[in-house]
Amino acid sequence: MKFKNVATAGAILVASAIALSGCSSSTPEATATATPTAAAVDYSSLSGTITAGGSSAQANAQAAWTTAFTAQAKGVTINYDKSQGSGGGVTNWTAGSYDFAGSDSPLTADQQTAATKCGPNGAINLPIYLDGVAIVYNLAGVDKLNLSAETLAKIFSLSITTWNDPAIAAENPTAKLPATAITTVTRSDGSGTTKTFTNFLSQTAKDVWTYPADSAWPIAGTSAQKGTSGIVQAVGAGDGTIGYADHSAIGDLKAAAVSVKGKDFVSFSPEAVTSAFDAAATTADTGIKGDLAQKVDFTAISGTEAYPIPLVSYGILCTTFADAKQKELTTAYLGWIGSDVGQKVAAKNAGAAQIPEKLLTEIAASLALVK
Numbered sequence: 072m073k074f075k076n077v078a079t080a081g082a083i084l085v086a087s088a089i090a091l092s093g094c095s096s097s098t099p100e101a102t103a104t105a106t107p108t109a110a111a112v113d114y115s116s117l118s119g120t121i122t123a124g125g126s127s128a129q130a131n132a133q134a135a136w137t138t139a140f141t142a143q144a145k146g147v148t149i150n151y152d153k154s155q156g157s158g159g160g161v162t163n164w165t166a167g168s169y170d171f172a173g174s175d176s177p178l179t180a181d182q183q184t185a186a187t188k189c190g191p192n193g194a195i196n197l198p199i200y201l202d203g204v205a206i207v208y209n210l211a212g213v214d215k216l217n218l219s220a221e222t223l224a225k226i227f228s229l230s231i232t233t234w235n236d237p238a239i240a241a242e243n244p245t246a247k248l249p250a251t252a253i254t255t256v257t258r259s260d261g262s263g264t265t266k267t268f269t270n271f272l273s274q275t276a277k278d279v280w281t282y283p284a285d286s287a288w289p290i291a292g293t294s295a296q297k298g299t300s301g302i303v304q305a306v307g308a309g310d311g312t313i314g315y316a317d318h319s320a321i322g323d324l325k326a327a328a329v330s331v332k333g334k335d336f337v338s339f340s341p342e343a344v345t346s347a348f349d350a351a352a353t354t355a356d357t358g359i360k361g362d363l364a365q366k367v368d369f370t371a372i373s374g375t376e377a378y379p380i381p382l383v384s385y386g387i388l389c390t391t392f393a394d395a396k397q398k399e400l401t402t403a404y405l406g407w408i409g410s411d412v413g414q415k416v417a418a419k420n421a422g423a424a425q426i427p428e429k430l431l432t433e434i435a436a437s438l439a440l441v442k
Contacts, residue, residue: 112403114144119400124152125160125173126384127299128264128317129200133173135420136408147400156298157384158261158286164387170401171388173200175263175317176286177355177364178387189389195441196364197434199408200384200417201424203344204268205318205326207306210234210251214325217242219333220379224276226313227255229292234311242333256305256314257288259295267367267382268315274369275331275379317382319421329379331372341424343378349427350377361390361437363430381424391442402438409434 130153137149155163157174164172165185177196178186186194206218213234218226222238225231231238235248258265263286270284282289294312296305302314307324318326318339328336337343351371355364365383372379386405392398407413409431417423426434 117144117400117403118146119396120148121170121400121404122150123169123171124155124163126157126175126263127153128175129173129384131319131421132200132417132423135416136413139416140404140407156260157263170397171386174387175382175384176266177385190391192390193359194387194389195362195437196385196387197437198363198365198383198426199386201344201348201426202382203318203339203378204264204315204380204382205321205339206329207316207321207324207326208313209306209310211310213246216327217336218327219330220275221279224272224279251311254309254312255293256302256312257293257295260297261286264317271369271380319423331379335375337375337378339378343376344381344424347372347377347381361440363433363437398441402441406438
C-alpha cells in the first residue's frame with residue numbers, strides 16, 4: 072500500500088502501529104514486547120521537536136513513522152525535510168541544523184571528519200530502511216521489460232539510444248519494441264540512490280560502466296531532475312523514458328525486472344530485497360564503535376528469489392549529543408524505527424522490506440552507546 076496523501080491515511084497508520092505493536096500503552100512493560108527495541112521508553116513522557124532531513128527515498132516511510140510514533144509520543148513533533156536528498160541532508164546535519172540525517176549511503180571518511188559537532192567519538196550510521204532501486208520506464212505498448220546489468224550500463228552511459236536496440240531485444244524476445252529514442256532520466260542533486268545504482272553498475276558491469284560509485288551522476292546529456300519525485304514525474308511524463316528511483320515512490324510507473332548476468336530476471340518484491348540484502352550485505356569496519364555502515368557486494372546476488380539492487384538507507388547521528396533532551400528524543404525515535412514495530416509500519420504503509428532482526432538487535436545496542 073502506498074499513500075499519496077499521508078494526512079488522509081493517518082488514522083490507518085496509527086491503527087497499524089498499535090495493532091502491530093500491541094504497545095499503545097506508554098508503560099515500559101508494553102514497549103518491551105516489541106522486539107528488538109532500543110530500550111523501554113515511556114513515550115508519553117517525551118516532549119519537544121526532532122528536526123531531520125535528507126533521503127527522499129525514506130520520505131514515505133518517514134511520514135508513516137512520524138504519524139505512528141507521535142500517536143504514542145503526543146508531546147513530540149517530528150519535522151523531516153525530504154527535499155534535501157541524501158547529500159543535502161548530510162550537509163545540513165553536519166552544519167548543526169538536524170538532529171539526524173537520512174541518507175541512502177553511509178558517511179564518507181571526509182563527511183565523518185567534517186562532523187566536528189559530534190566530538191572525538193564521531194557519528195554512527197544506522198540502517199533503518201530497506202527497499203530496492205527500481206528501474207522505472209515509460210514505453211508505449213511495453214508492459215513488461217527485462218534488463219540486465221550490462222544493458223542497463225549501456226543505456227545509462229548513453230551507448231544504447233533506441234528501445235529496439237539488439238541488446239534490449241535479446242533480453243525481451245516476445246516484446247514489440249519500438250524504435251523510440253531513449254530518454255535517460257537521472258538525479259541532478261547529490262543522491263544516495265544514485266550512489267547505490269552507480270555502485271551496482273560499477274560492480275556488475277565494470278567492462279561497460281567505467282565510473283566509480285558516486286552520489287553525483289557522472290555523465291552529461293541526461294534529463295537531470297531533482298529528487299526522487301523529479302525522476303518519477305519526468306519518467307511518467309514522456310514516452311521512451313527510463314530512470315531509477317526508490318521503489319516505494321514510483322506509484323503507477325512500470326518497473327523492469329533486473330538481472331546481474333542476463334538470466335534469472337527478478338521483479339521487485341520486499342521479500343526479494345531482503346533475500347538480496349541477506350546474501351550481499353556485511354557491516355563495514357569503520358573503526359567507530361556502534362557504526363553499522365553496510366558494504367553490499369552486488370556480485371554475490373543471484374537466483375530467482377533475490378532482487379539485484381537492494382537499497383539500504385541510514386539514520387545518521389552523533390555518538391555524543393551536546394543537548395541531553397535532543398539525545399533522548401532522537402534515540403527514542405530512531406530506536407522505535409529500528410524495532411520490529413517500526414519496520415512493520417514501514418512495510419505496511421511504504422512498501423519497504425524489513426531490516427533483518429539480527430541487525431535490528433545491533434541497532435538497539437548502538438543506540439544504547441549514544442551519550
